[in-house]
Amino acid sequence: MRILLTSLGAMPANDVEALLTSHAIAVEHIPSAEHAQLYARTYSFDIIVLHLASASTAAIDLIGRLRAIEGRSTPVMVVARQMAASDQALLLDAGADDVVMLPSDGKILCARLRAAVRRTVGFTRSVLQVGPVELDMAGRSVTVAGQPVHMSATEFRLLELLLLRKNSVVRKETMLHALYDNDEPEIKSVDVMIHRLRKRLAGAGLDSFIATVWAAGYIVRQADEPAVTPTAALPPHPRGATPAPRRIAGAVTQ
Amino acid sequence: MRILLTSLGAMPANDVEALLTSHAIAVEHIPSAEHAQLYARTYSFDIIVLHLASASTAAIDLIGRLRAIEGRSTPVMVVARQMAASDQALLLDAGADDVVMLPSDGKILCARLRAAVRRTVGFTRSVLQVGPVELDMAGRSVTVAGQPVHMSATEFRLLELLLLRKNSVVRKETMLHALYDNDEPEIKSVDVMIHRLRKRLAGAGLDSFIATVWAAGYIVRQADEPAVTPTAALPPHPRGATPAPRRIAGAVTQ
DNA sequence: CCAACCGATGCGCATTTTGCTGACCAGCCT
DNA sequence: AGGCTGGTCAGCAAAATGCGCATCGGTTGG
Structure with a gap:
């Protein structure tokens, strides 16, 4: 499973990276969201994990752009430290496949990653x-x-x-x-x-x-x-x- | 959006039903999981909400059966009152598209419902x-x-x-x-x-x-x-x- | 090898099924 | 009261269907 981890603004996603790597999940950590877009455009990932501070318009735009990359099928998961319920709903409706609050149990985070990846594969038209x-x-x-x-x-x-x-x-x-x-x-x-x-x-x-x-x-x-x-x-x-x-x-x- | 709400065991899902209907979301509440399977087989729903007490083997079987109904992969969302992290991960890996802990904010629950539904039909936003x-x-x-x-x-x-x-x-x-x-x-x-x-x-x-x-x-x-x-x-x-x-x-x- | 036979094909028409549209009326909420 | 909404109905239009009849072509028996 290829995971692209990035963050918006000055959010250090090192703790998320540590959490995932401790569960034997390798991530590609691109600190800059701009670089991450280029990266996602060039290579193909199974999921993009976005570390956010808040549900800003910039964040919503970024979700839209990340989802549109690569034939618009890469799932996007948002992790954040604290967020109002309405903001979580906003991000979900904007295209995020899942929103996880930190600190989170590593098992749950990994299972949610797998679930999000599993969902996006398998569109079979008869x-x-x-x-x-x-x-x-x-x-x-x-x-x-x-x-x-x-x-x-x-x-x-x-x-x-x-x-x-x-x-x-x-x-x-x-x-x-x-x-x-x-x-x-x-x-x-x-x-x-x-x-x-x-x-x-x-x-x-x-x-x-x-x-x-x-x-x-x-x-x-x-x-x-x-x-x-x-x-x-x-x-x-x-x-x-x-x-x-x-x-x-x-x-x-x- | 067509929602089938059911529960396993003696879990009354009335509070979930009330939560959803208070947000203008109509649900079809089938208390018995057996009947719910028949129902889902006959009609087509956009999502199935399953109210659980714990991550039993019966629950995992039920998730698998509900997902497999009628070829079309209907998403399954699990709501539960309290659950260990490992059990949540188990349910997700068993095929649940999302697991939400109660009590939950209604906005988030609705947004997660929308997210789960739209994903399975190929839309990227709500x-x-x-x-x-x-x-x-x-x-x-x-x-x-x-x-x-x-x-x-x-x-x-x-x-x-x-x-x-x-x-x-x-x-x-x-x-x-x-x-x-x-x-x-x-x-x-x-x-x-x-x-x-x-x-x-x-x-x-x-x-x-x-x-x-x-x-x-x-x-x-x-x-x-x-x-x-x-x-x-x-x-x-x-x-x-x-x-x-x-x-x-x-x-x-x- | 030929001719009769039977199933397969082609076509047109009458009928049935299905869908569209305007109108009417009954609740319901301003 | 008045507009909006939603269910029903009737008439019309179009598509689809079933069937009769004529013909074609292969198979079979002499």
Whole structure:
């Protein structure tokens, strides 16, 4: 964990440094806030600890500037000796991730440092991607090669289903069951929805993204790791490849 | 801001509830931790406040389970009356986002709540900013392009909800639950509220800030940051499918 | 090798679902 | 009393959906 420790004004942060180092946490102590900004801009830290005397406007500005550094994700923790409650609230609202009053227990300070660092990592947006198609589950949006593509609700859910089950055949009955809670329409509607979905994708310049598996369903194949070119590698039809004449066995998802 | 308040064991959290409500923060108080888990699984909250007596293993388990609910990492704040430093550190390392000792100043508690919530959704200050819109969670004020815009209480909470959930679709049912503690009105009221909120923003010269996602809800999208997308450039494809509608409808980005 | 068959595809229309907007009325707080 | 707020309703507009029908294409059996 890389920690940048600095202070504003004439605050000696030596005691804080001693407290942290005594808990086996290495800090980089830059006494001048100006230098600290340069430092944080050049190198990357997990957290910035700011030793303050009061909640001055200069301090609030500094918090804002430190947070804005490096893709605005570095957490800032403020330590101070004495501070009014309203000032603490002010600093928190201004962007400080935590405010700790000194003297503080070393264990707590370290745990708070870890907590602040842990929080800022891990922004995962649920995006399914297969080839040029990206589907944002949270934002309910689809892009093909970066271009946004409009989808109706059912089309979206259908594409979501196919992407979740990529590389395996999805049967029409499965789609019907997944798309409708109850009151399922005729199975033919699935064909129509597939057709409409294909038309949407074709409108974005993407053809044959959803493949038809005859008498089984549909499939979206992941094309990454292109050791073999799937377009050319599709044999017309291996005549004797299917020993079972009527039932097609294979990777069929329920 | 949607807050779930619960406690472990026989801890009455009524004083915490009173403290928060006295600061105009609405909480949902579920006395039983078991029920609270079910509740958090069903609805989505911005933060879970957990009233503890001590750092028991049950408490640590509960924190882990609450955090893991529904994929979305809901922040958990622990409030307690007295606790050893090592126990506080334990809870923080177990996944708690903040630990506050009671009695605490209401201002600080609220500011810490705001800080914990905004961190987990990607904001850096308690002033939520998306495009020209700035919403001050602490000051309960809204500005559009620097100009203050008056909002009613419901409109403010609705906008706050949309901003906290930026880039993800908010369903109408979620809004209904977030806007009303009990006695929910009909779902159609959400349409009207959105309409009124849009009219406020339009009065400040801002159009199509809140986009409709058909059959799903509403969304506020943040224009993507200057991060360039070096996607393989596809030749411009002929498209006549999207004739640029007057009103943004459906799952279309931007 | 050919033809019949059956599933897949394409298209258009009528219907249903969903969203938008203005209006009305009932509380509530000045 | 009067304005602000908030819930409900009705009418309208738009999007989405289901289905019928025609056609295409592969599979299969002779």
